[in-house]
Amino acid sequence: MIAEDTVFSLLYDKFMFWSDIVGILTFGVLLYAVYRYRDGVEPDTTEKDHIEVGSFPVDRHNTRLEIAFYVVPTILVVWLTILATSSSSIVWVIPPQDEAFDVEVVGKQWFWEFDYVEELTWEDDPRITHVNVEWFSSSLTIDTLGSAAVNATVNQDGVLTDYAIDSASDSTSIVLAHNSSIYQSVKVTDADGHLLHTWEHLPVGHQFSSAADEHLVVPCDEDIVLTLFSRPHDESNPAYAGVQHAFWLPQWGAKEDLVPGLEGGTVMTFEPDRIGTFDIRCAEYCGLSHAKMVGYIDIVARDGADCDKDVGIKLLDESDGSSGGEH
Numbered sequence: 639m640i641a642e643d644t645v646f647s648l649l650y651d652k653f654m655f656w657s658d659i660v661g662i663l664t665f666g667v668l669l670y671a672v673y674r675y676r677d678g679v680e681p682d683t684t685e686k687d688h689i690e691v692g693s694f695p696v697d698r699h700n701t702r703l704e705i706a707f708y709v710v711p712t713i714l715v716v717w718l719t720i721l722a723t724s725s726s727s728i729v730w731v732i733p734p735q736d737e738a739f740d741v742e743v744v745g746k747q748w749f750w751e752f753d754y755v756e757e758l759t760w761e762d763d764p765r766i767t768h769v770n771v772e773w774f775s776s777s778l779t780i781d782t783l784g785s786a787a788v789n790a791t792v793n794q795d796g797v798l799t800d801y802a803i804d805s806a807s808d809s810t811s812i813v814l815a816h817n818s819s820i821y822q823s824v825k826v827t828d829a830d831g832h833l834l835h836t837w838e839h840l841p842v843g844h845q846f847s848s849a850a851d852e853h854l855v856v857p858c859d860e861d862i863v864l865t866l867f868s869r870p871h872d873e874s875n876p877a878y879a880g881v882q883h884a885f886w887l888p889q890w891g892a893k894e895d896l897v898p899g900l901e902g903g904t905v906m907t908f909e910p911d912r913i914g915t916f917d918i919r920c921a922e923y924c925g926l927s928h929a930k931m932v933g934y935i936d937i938v939a940r941d942g943a944d945c946d947k948d949v950g951i952k953l954l955d956e957s958d959g960s961s962g963g964e965h
């Protein structure tokens with residue numbers, strides 16, 4: 639998978655651009671010299687720029703040209719250094735905490751835990767699913783906008799309740815209190831039980847675990863700041879601090895170590911701009927089941943928001959029902 643949305647692919651393009659120019663010039667001069675001074679061509683000794691093989695033209699050197707030989711490559715190297723440094727500052731400079739969406743990630747042998755320190759309410763795009771869920775303080779409204787929805791399963795802190803959706807009317811209202819301090823979700827399905835639409839609220843303190851096949855869920859078009867910790871699976875032995883892991887998001891070309899015993903953790907940041915499910919990998923050998931230490935990250939749109947800042951047309955292209963998903 640190419641990390642096509644990352645600063646690194648931009649950097650690759652810029653380096654390719656300057657490499658092409660340098661390559662064309664260098665090989666151009668080389669091929670010209672090969673042709674001009676090829677075997678069998680008698681040198682014209684009266685020519686001003688005549689080159690005597692094996693001797694440096696001290697008496698008629700060109701100071702301007704020789705300075706250019708130093709100055710131009712120096713400018714090029716400085717420019718490439720600035721390009722490379724600016725992309726790493728995008729990766730390593732952490733945005734202010736109040737402007738970013740923060741999640742804590744804990745690496746254990748051999749799974750990931752995702753701890754929410756900020757709440758998140760998100761919903762599938764109603765323009766694609768033709769279902770819209772609005773949960774006000776005391777009532778839950780499900781607009782079905784011509785979809786085949788017949789049932790809504792409401793999860794409140796693990797307690798599941800099914801509600802029939804009135805297919806004759808465009809909107810179904812359920813008297814149900816919204817409580818932002820507990821986990822709540824609404825899954826709308828059709829007559830065959832196929833999931834059409836998801837609305838989910840993750841309270842502060844909520845935890846997902848890749849050991850239970852749960853995904854890390856973060857909003858799009860926002861700076862995401864992950865604080866990363868490595869902890870032992872069994873914390874009963876104070877002498878054992880755990881092992882090193884590395885949290886790797888191939889899609890964004892971002893990777894950061896998780897260091898056991900480092901109380902403040904380590905930090906990484908990225909900004910997703912397209913809805914979908916992407917890979918999480920451990921990039922540091924951490925024991926026998928290291929290879930199984932995989933996870934997934936879901937990029938979602940916040941409730942009431944969309945994810946169209948950069949890719950509105952792409953989003954609508956996906957309206958065939960296959961909700962994102964790119965592995």
Ligand SMILES: [Cu+2]
Binds near residue numbers: 920
């Ligand atoms: Cu690992």
